[in-house]
Amino acid sequence: MNASQLQPAPAPGTTQGQQTLYGGVTNRRVTVRDLAAAKQRGERWAMLTAYDSLTGGVFDEAGIPVLLVGDSAGNCHLGYETTVPVTMDQMVMLSAAVVRGTKRAMVIGDMPFGSYQESPAQAMHNAARLMKEAGVGAVKLEGGERSARSIELLVEAGIPVMAHIGLTPQSVHAFGGYPVQGRGDEAAHQLLRDAKAVQQAGAFSVVLEAVPAELATTVTEQLAIPTVGIGAGVGCDAQVLVWTDMAGMTAGRVPKFVKQYANLRSVLGDAAREFAADVTAGTFPAAEHTFK
Ligand code: KIV
Numbered sequence: 587m588n589a590s591q592l593q594p595a596p597a598p599g600t601t602q603g604q605q606t607l608y609g610g611v612t613n614r615r616v617t618v619r620d621l622a623a624a625k626q627r628g629e630r631w632a633m634l635t636a637y638d639s640l641t642g643g644v645f646d647e648a649g650i651p652v653l654l655v656g657d658s659a660g661n662c663h664l665g666y667e668t669t670v671p672v673t674m675d676q677m678v679m680l681s682a683a684v685v686r687g688t689k690r691a692m693v694i695g696d697m698p699f700g701s702y703q704e705s706p707a708q709a710m711h712n713a714a715r716l717m718k719e720a721g722v723g724a725v726k727l728e729g730g731e732r733s734a735r736s737i738e739l740l741v742e743a744g745i746p747v748m749a750h751i752g753l754t755p756q757s758v759h760a761f762g763g764y765p766v767q768g769r770g771d772e773a774a775h776q777l778l779r780d781a782k783a784v785q786q787a788g789a790f791s792v793v794l795e796a797v798p799a800e801l802a803t804t805v806t807e808q809l810a811i812p813t814v815g816i817g818a819g820v821g822c823d824a825q826v827l828v829w830t831d832m833a834g835m836t837a838g839r840v841p842k843f844v845k846q847y848a849n850l851r852s853v854l855g856d857a858a859r860e861f862a863a864d865v866t867a868g869t870f871p872a873a874e875h876t877f878k
Pocket of ligand 1: 635654656657658659696750793816826827828
């Protein structure tokens with residue numbers, strides 16, 4: 587049985603009379619059954635990345651139902667150029683921090699490059715680490731048909747899997763950058779085959795990254811499991827953004843598909859400059875910050 591075949595659970599918000607994933611007071615985490623039920627209701631939901639307990643806690647309190655401890659931590663949190671160098675130990679540490687900082691969101695741990703491609707047995711070993719050592723509720727891995735056997739094994743073992751197809755950043759060197767995927771008939775058919783393969787393997791959801799909007803809508807309509815778009819248009823069931831892009835923490839250019847909802851980089855920079863100016867001027871600490 588896969589996630590899409592399960593009976594939908596009462597949504598977290600129903601304790602408050604709400605049929606939504608958002609905003610309801612709840613004493614438990616969002617589950618794969620809640621997400622399956624949201625797809626049946628046609629309810630869209632948001633997912634954000636988080637890499638530490640503080641930001642995870644902020645997003646949890648804001649009612650974001652699903653938090654992804656993405657291997658985008660590599661370039662957004664750990665200072666690497668790509669996601670490729672990220673290790674399992676780093677993902678376990680970051681995922682555990684997000685789990686500790688949250689109460690309600692489903693926390694998904696991303697499987698980094700080299701942690702699952704070798705064999706389904708390797709995928710099982712490392713997914714189990716994320717479940718046991720970090721306490722995540724699900725894992726994510728990249729690849730469609732090529733990852734189907736691993737997804738099947740994890741799902742059989744009771745590990746919920748979110749798949750990730752289209753632009754898969756761990757293949758940046760094979761792609762020669764981050765090009766839009768699924769353009770042209772053959773590529774579009776392959777994307778659809780990948781989407782169906784991960785659903786058939788038991789994935790509870792699939793990320794579609796950098797895919798033409800019309801194709802992502804077609805995939806979404808043809809799948810029973812929720813699609814999560816990033817650069818895939820408004821036709822997906824859910825949307826994900828990297829939090830540092832979403833909140834304006836990222837330095838320099840962000841991809842076309844990003845909407846920045848704040849300018850945290852400038853807010854934090856201003857705060858740091860003001861603090862430094864107070865210190866050099868001798869106006870901090872003032873009397874109210876000083877013990878007598
Ligand atoms: O690592 C990540 O943050 C991701 C999302 C962009 C989907 O894979």
